[in-house]
Amino acid sequence: xxxxxxxxxGLVKPSETLSLTCTVSGGSINxxxxxxxxxxxxxxxxxxxxxxxxxxxxxxxxLKSRVSMTVDTPKNQFSLTLSSVTAxxxxxxxxxxxxxxxxxxxxxxxxxIVSS
Amino acid sequence: DIQMTQSPxxxxxxxxxxxTITCRASQGISSWVAWYQQKPGKAPKLLIFASSSLNSxxxxxxxxxxxxxxxxxxxxxxQPEDFATYYCQQxxxxxxxxxxxxxxxIK
Numbered sequence: 001x002x003x004x005x006x007x008x009x010g011l012v013k014p015s016e017t018l019s020l021t022c023t024v025s026g027g028s029i030n031x032x033x034x035x036x037x038x039x040x041x042x043x044x045x046x047x048x049x050x051x052x053x054x055x056x057x058x059x060x061x062x063l064k065s066r067v068s069m070t071v072d073t074p075k076n077q078f079s080l081t082l083s084s085v086t087a088x089x090x091x092x093x094x095x096x097x098x099x100x101x102x103x104x105x106x107x108x109x110x111x112x113i114v115s116s
Numbered sequence: 117d118i119q120m121t122q123s124p125x126x127x128x129x130x131x132x133x134x135x136t137i138t139c140r141a142s143q144g145i146s147s148w149v150a151w152y153q154q155k156p157g158k159a160p161k162l163l164i165f166a167s168s169s170l171n172s173x174x175x176x177x178x179x180x181x182x183x184x185x186x187x188x189x190x191x192x193x194x195q196p197e198d199f200a201t202y203y204c205q206q207x208x209x210x211x212x213x214x215x216x217x218x219x220x221x222i223k
Contacts, residue, residue, distance in 0.1 A: 045160065045203055047212040060211040094159055101207045102150035102165035109159050 002027035004095050004107035011113050012089075018082040018112055022095030029053055029076045033098035036069070036080045038091040039109075046091075050098050051078050085114045118142050118206050122215035128223040133194045137218045139187045139204035148208040151180055151189045154217075155200045164189065165207075194220070 008020035022034065033056075036048035049059035051069040059067045063082065071078040082089060092111050096103035119142035129135050139149065147167035152160035162171045164180035167187060177192040191198055199222055204215040 044216045045205075045214040047214070058210055062211070096159075099165070101148060102162050102171075102205070103152075103160075104162045104165075104171065106159035106161070 002097060002105050004097065004105060006093060006095050006107045006110040008110060008112070010111055011115065012085055013116050014086055014114055015084055018085050018089060018114075019079065020081075020093055020095075020110065020112070021077050021079045022107055024076045024078075024097075029071065029073055029078065033100070034071070034078045035096045035098045035103060037094045037096055037103070038089075039094070040088075040091045041111075048080065048082075048093075087114050090114045117211055118145060118209055118213050120204050120206055120213050120215040122202075122204055122218050124218060125216065126219040126221060128221045129194050130223045131194055131196060133223075135191045135194055135198075135220055137189045137202055137204075137220075139182075139189070139215050141185045141187070141206055144184045145206045145208040147183045148206060149180070149182070149187045150205045150207055151178075152203045152205065153198075153200045154203065160203060163202075191220070 003025045005023045012018045030053045033050045033052045035050040038046050051057045051071050066083045068081045090113050092109040094109045095107045097105040121140045123138050149167050151164040154160040163174050168180045179190045201217045201219045203217050
């Protein structure tokens, strides 16, 4: 079955840019949409946005001015960048496969702490 | 944005009990609700999609229902591995939104 794995720095300084990559294995990145969801420590889930295999994106308006996603189909990877981070962006970031009606496969999550 | 409100926020129950969690949407969303289970330190796991469709491999003691604005997740005969936090999520419009979670604890 498909597996997802997030990677990237666990510590980012305030005002800098957070960059994460999700690698998909056990299946092709093609024909699906791929999503980022985050969860601040001890809190609920927040949808960040999605990207399709062809690069169509849709971002949460609350983050829209700071977020960008890209896809690299030959590498079976997609990426998230979030600029001008603050402590409020500290969270576990998950990548997930979007089946439109639900997210059926998730990465294990990666904790990103924003701190100087 | 569509607000998803879960109740209760937490529930204490014993092994073998039936537990029902409610999720209310701030506007009608047809049957486009999914339910997830999350254990500490783990990613959420999809249980139910389209209000009542059981995801592959999920035990049949889990069931979902509802349409419009009111939805339920029921766990029949609670098992030790079911103690976790449960989230609903609407899949009808963007941005996608989740409920605040319901923690099922051991009584």
